[in-house]
Amino acid sequence: MGEKFRCGLTVNGERAEALVLSYKTLLEALREDFGLTGTKHGCELGECGACTVLLDGEPVLSCLVLALECEGRAVQTIEGLARGPELHPLQAAFADFGGSQCGYCTPGVIMTAKALLEKNPNPTRQQIKEATAGNLCRCTGYNQIVESIEDAAAKLRAEAK
Amino acid sequence: MKKKLDVVGKARRRVDARAKVTGALRYADDLFMPRMLYAKLLRSPHPHAVIEKIDAEKARRHPGVHLVLTGKDFPVPFGIMPVSVDEYPLAPERVRYVGDPVAAVIAVDEQTAVEAIALIEVRYRILKPIESPEAGLNNPEPRIHDYGEQGNIHRNQSYEFGKTEEALKSSDLVFEDLFFYEGNTHLPMEQQASLAFVDPEGRLQISSSTQNPHYLHRQLARVLQIAETRIRVVATPNGGAFGGKCDPGGHEFVVSKAALVLGRPVKIGLTREEVFYVHRGRHPVLMKMKTGVTKDGKLTGMHLQTLLDGGGYGSHGPASTFYTGVLTPVTYHYPRFKFEACRVFTNKPACGPKRGHGTPQPRFGQEVQLDKIAGKLGMDPAELRLKNLTKADSLTASWLRVGSTGLGDCITKVTEMSGWKQRRGKLGRGRGLGLACSTYMCGAGVAIYWNKMPHSGVQVLLDRSGGVIVYCGATEIGQGSDDVLAAIVAETLGVDTGVVRVVSGDTGITPVDLGSYSSRVTIMAGNAAVQAAERLRVQIAAVVSETLGTLPDRVVFSQGRVFAADHSGPGMSFVEAVAAAESQLGTLSAVGSYSPPKAPGKYKGAGVGPSPAYSFSSCVVEVEVDERTGWIHVPKIWIAHDIGRALNPTLARGQVIGGVYMGLGEALMEEQSFRRLPEKLSGALVHRAPSMLDYKSLTSLDMPDVEVALIEDPDPNCPYGAKEVGQGPLLPVMPALANAIYDAVGVRIDEIPITPDKVLRALESESKRVGPQSFPSVPYPEPMFVLPPWEGGDGKETKRDASAAVV
Numbered sequence: 027m028g029e030k031f032r033c034g035l036t037v038n039g040e041r042a043e044a045l046v047l048s049y050k051t052l053l054e055a056l057r058e059d060f061g062l063t064g065t066k067h068g069c070e071l072g073e074c075g076a077c078t079v080l081l082d083g084e085p086v087l088s089c090l091v092l093a094l095e096c097e098g099r100a101v102q103t104i105e106g107l108a109r110g111p112e113l114h115p116l117q118a119a120f121a122d123f124g125g126s127q128c129g130y131c132t133p134g135v136i137m138t139a140k141a142l143l144e145k146n147p148n149p150t151r152q153q154i155k156e157a158t159a160g161n162l163c164r165c166t167g168y169n170q171i172v173e174s175i176e177d178a179a180a181k182l183r184a185e186a187k
Numbered sequence: 188m189k190k191k192l193d194v195v196g197k198a199r200r201r202v203d204a205r206a207k208v209t210g211a212l213r214y215a216d217d218l219f220m221p222r223m224l225y226a227k228l229l230r231s232p233h234p235h236a237v238i239e240k241i242d243a244e245k246a247r248r249h250p251g252v253h254l255v256l257t258g259k260d261f262p263v264p265f266g267i268m269p270v271s272v273d274e275y276p277l278a279p280e281r282v283r284y285v286g287d288p289v290a291a292v293i294a295v296d297e298q299t300a301v302e303a304i305a306l307i308e309v310r311y312r313i314l315k316p317i318e319s320p321e322a323g324l325n326n327p328e329p330r331i332h333d334y335g336e337q338g339n340i341h342r343n344q345s346y347e348f349g350k351t352e353e354a355l356k357s358s359d360l361v362f363e364d365l366f367f368y369e370g371n372t373h374l375p376m377e378q379q380a381s382l383a384f385v386d387p388e389g390r391l392q393i394s395s396s397t398q399n400p401h402y403l404h405r406q407l408a409r410v411l412q413i414a415e416t417r418i419r420v421v422a423t424p425n426g427g428a429f430g431g432k433c434d435p436g437g438h439e440f441v442v443s444k445a446a447l448v449l450g451r452p453v454k455i456g457l458t459r460e461e462v463f464y465v466h467r468g469r470h471p472v473l474m475k476m477k478t479g480v481t482k483d484g485k486l487t488g489m490h491l492q493t494l495l496d497g498g499g500y501g502s503h504g505p506a507s508t509f510y511t512g513v514l515t516p517v518t519y520h521y522p523r524f525k526f527e528a529c530r531v532f533t534n535k536p537a538c539g540p541k542r543g544h545g546t547p548q549p550r551f552g553q554e555v556q557l558d559k560i561a562g563k564l565g566m567d568p569a570e571l572r573l574k575n576l577t578k579a580d581s582l583t584a585s586w587l588r589v590g591s592t593g594l595g596d597c598i599t600k601v602t603e604m605s606g607w608k609q610r611r612g613k614l615g616r617g618r619g620l621g622l623a624c625s626t627y628m629c630g631a632g633v634a635i636y637w638n639k640m641p642h643s644g645v646q647v648l649l650d651r652s653g654g655v656i657v658y659c660g661a662t663e664i665g666q667g668s669d670d671v672l673a674a675i676v677a678e679t680l681g682v683d684t685g686v687v688r689v690v691s692g693d694t695g696i697t698p699v700d701l702g703s704y705s706s707r708v709t710i711m712a713g714n715a716a717v718q719a720a721e722r723l724r725v726q727i728a729a730v731v732s733e734t735l736g737t738l739p740d741r742v743v744f745s746q747g748r749v750f751a752a753d754h755s756g757p758g759m760s761f762v763e764a765v766a767a768a769e770s771q772l773g774t775l776s777a778v779g780s781y782s783p784p785k786a787p788g789k790y791k792g793a794g795v796g797p798s799p800a801y802s803f804s805s806c807v808v809e810v811e812v813d814e815r816t817g818w819i820h821v822p823k824i825w826i827a828h829d830i831g832r833a834l835n836p837t838l839a840r841g842q843v844i845g846g847v848y849m850g851l852g853e854a855l856m857e858e859q860s861f862r863r864l865p866e867k868l869s870g871a872l873v874h875r876a877p878s879m880l881d882y883k884s885l886t887s888l889d890m891p892d893v894e895v896a897l898i899e900d901p902d903p904n905c906p907y908g909a910k911e912v913g914q915g916p917l918l919p920v921m922p923a924l925a926n927a928i929y930d931a932v933g934v935r936i937d938e939i940p941i942t943p944d945k946v947l948r949a950l951e952s953e954s955k956r957v958g959p960q961s962f963p964s965v966p967y968p969e970p971m972f973v974l975p976p977w978e979g980g981d982g983k984e985t986k987r988d989a990s991a992a993v994v
């Protein structure tokens with residue numbers, strides 16, 4: 027039991043505030059204080075990538091960032107990805123191409139892929155593998171993750187035209 | 188009435204996909220409740236010790252602490268198998284591995300609980316740790332457990348199906364090889380978590396990341412000494428399991444007990460380090476394999492000996508011990524077969540069931556040895572295998588019934604896909620191809636505890652809006668069991684999966700299914716679902732046939748319509764048919780259940796290995812080996828899997844590639860290994876790598892492209908012909924890799940994992956081999972002798988003298 031501090035973030039485009047214990051990581055604060063459990067923990071040591079969120083647009087391991095360090099910054103999580111009732115092309119592709127099996131690594135992989143596609147809308151398979159190499163998945167064998175990201179990239183490019 | 192398939196066999200978004208890609212799915216650790224408390228476990232720092240005293244007073248007085256539990260609070264032991272009830276939620280007097288839980292703190296938050304467990308003082312009297320099965324055989328004292336065969340031997344068994352030594356002696360050639368398969372762990376992305384609370388009616392409920400809610404339910408009742416009717420177990424969607432969430436865990440009993448004592452919700456989430464200690468993963472197995480063969484490549488018999496490192500507890504060990512041999516004769520015909528197995532307790536985390544349960548180890552040895560045999564005989568390894576295949580609907584020497592088999596087709600397909608004939612041996616120095624095959628059960632033929640009841644039950648409820656609810660105790664662990672149930676019921680009732688809601692893995696509201704293990708869900712829950720849905724279809728058809736102007740068995744249900752088979756009228760919608768049936772019959776519901784067929788073997792122990800069906804796989808791995816560094820690169824893998832029928836090809840392909848991935852990880856790098864701390868730091872036997880960084884697994888960059896062929900010949904024992912796909916495709920990968928390395932650089936690595944240092948050592952050695960050098964003297968018992976079916980046996984134990992000479 028320690029002292030709590032006010033933590034203000036822009037979460038998925040909306041201003042949000044919570045009282046957060048100083049030692050809590052962004053991952054813990056998102057899940058426990060902001061009520062966003064879509065971001066998962068797999069190790070809490072920066073080894074697995076399950077907790078990946080976008081901090082000011084950059085993918086970070088939220089288990090390695092203190093929540094209070096993020097004061098005033100923009101955090102994007104899996105919960106903010108869908109466009110209202112419509113799935114984001116990445117989400118739709120992961121659902122259709124078997125990119126998600128148990129689903130536990132999925133939010134982290136999708137957020138990593140989103141950052142990749144924002145920088146590089148037309149990545150090669152090798153670039154996709156490199157970008158997601160920090161996201162461990164024990165179910166898929168990665169093939170279908172790569173295929174899902176390729177499909178989403180094509181759809182997003184078509185949308186941008 | 189037969190119809191063409193609308194749902195089955197079509198690639199489709201799985202029913203739980205949306206929840207997964209939106210982050211909406213609630214895993215156990217995503218659950219929060221008002222007034223919830225948090226639990227933490229204190230774990231033993233010693234591999235083997237007597238607990239002399241626990242002083243928890245400081246922890247109890249720590250601000251924010253609500254409860255401290257120790258072994259005294261749990262007088263009743265548990266164990267997943269009735270013959271190995273040897274574990275306590277918190278160790279009462281003895282710890283048997285580093286990580287054995289000894290006390291628990293329940294506090295207002297996780298941090299407080301962490302602080303408080305550090306205040307618990309435990310006085311241990313350290314015992315000599317048993318580090319290996321060899322050490323366990325040589326040191327009957329100190330005994331890790333006071334039960335088992337003798338000393339530190341947990342299980343020891345021997346079976347002989349026909350006079351095997353005779354068969355080997357009269358063979359043209361006999362091959363004797365030693366193999367070792369290191370232990371490894373499941374490493375599911377989700378760490379185990381549980382939330383227990385007392386519901387408004389005063390009953391215990393636990394939501395937990397378990398594969399087997401039914402078995403957990405039974406064990407909770409046993410340990411907590413309360414009626415099963417007072418307990419509800421909800422298996423939350425598992426974030427991967429692979430066998431690691433089959434055993435009940437100490438943490439599940441702790442939060443349940445604490446919730447009952449405190450009357451408040453209590454949650455626990457294990458850390459990644461703790462998940463390594465809970466383990467129950469792949470047994471390290473040393474194997475000796477003696478196989479006879481004729482000059483023209485016909486197998487004459489095999490004598491297989493295995494030695495398992497069991498770790499500190501029984502877990503599924505009695506079954507694991509059997510599985511290091513029983514499925515060996517399912518792929519190829521061995522006229523005679525002798526199998527001896529011994530599991531030894533050691534002071535390490537307990538081993539148990541991991542994907543393929545006990546069978547990848549002997550399969551590795553068998554398939555590598557076949558490669559050696561083919562080389563010696565100058566035969567193509569694929570040809571040697573094709574020559575010895577078991578036949579469909581045949582019996583093995585050990586009385587397992589092989590039902591449908593597509594193994595020959597798998598070998599033909601995978602050799603075509605990979606260009607095997609044109610490319611093997613011709614890729615140049617450093618590059619090679621290797622082939623291997625395997626089989627796996629579609630569900631174990633007997634339950635873990637003896638009973639005559641069905642293995643799976645399904646209830647289907649229809650509502651008048653045309654909605655379909657499927658209730659089943661099967662657990663969604665990521666493999667797609669909810670989707671399997673939805674697809675089967677949707678197909679049978681002629682509706683879209685979008686109108687089906689699956690309620691699964693909840694002992695409070697779903698019929699019993701034994702759990703998501705042994706690749707049993709598609710076949711067993713699937714058959715139960717077919718039966719329930721067909722019963723409903725029959726009820727509805729009887730009501731609407733008159734309106735449709737046809738006979739009840741000529742009514743077709745397809746694509747949301749119900750109509751006469753000859754299309755004589757416009758038919759009606761499924762919703763109209765349901766409304767008509769409900770008007771006449773009342774609320775519409777039906778149940779189905781499934782029990783596997785009786786096994787042909789009648790000898791004691793014949794219950795392990797039989798299955799309603801077996802899947803088969805064949806795999807070709809391509810490698811590039813750098814002879815300067817030993818580095819192994821795998822550019823491509825081809826695999827053909829005999830699945831009977833793919834219910835949802837997207838998921839089936841995913842399971843195949845996922846299995847290949849896990850097999851390749853085991854083959855190349857995954858190791859649950861241990862080391863000694865220096866004496867000044869207690870000298871304890873500790874885990875070498877209890878973290879995801881140190882426990883190496885394949886990343887997206889390491890994983891090759893996998894080309895998958897699904898061999899589809901529907902199996903009559905399986906729902907819509909569908910066999911298992913969750914475990915089988917893992918199994919041929921390790922030996923195929925080893926064989927590919929031999930093709931590439933001419934060295935034999937007879938142990939798993941195959942790491943660059945071993946390749947270098949083999950290249951530098953005279954024998955061009957790295958692997959075990961000796962097999963210890965194991966006091967196997969006198970074998971139980973059973974005559975093979977073709978020698979006039981009846982499936983029962985018989986006297987050795989009654990058997991004929993070699994035929």
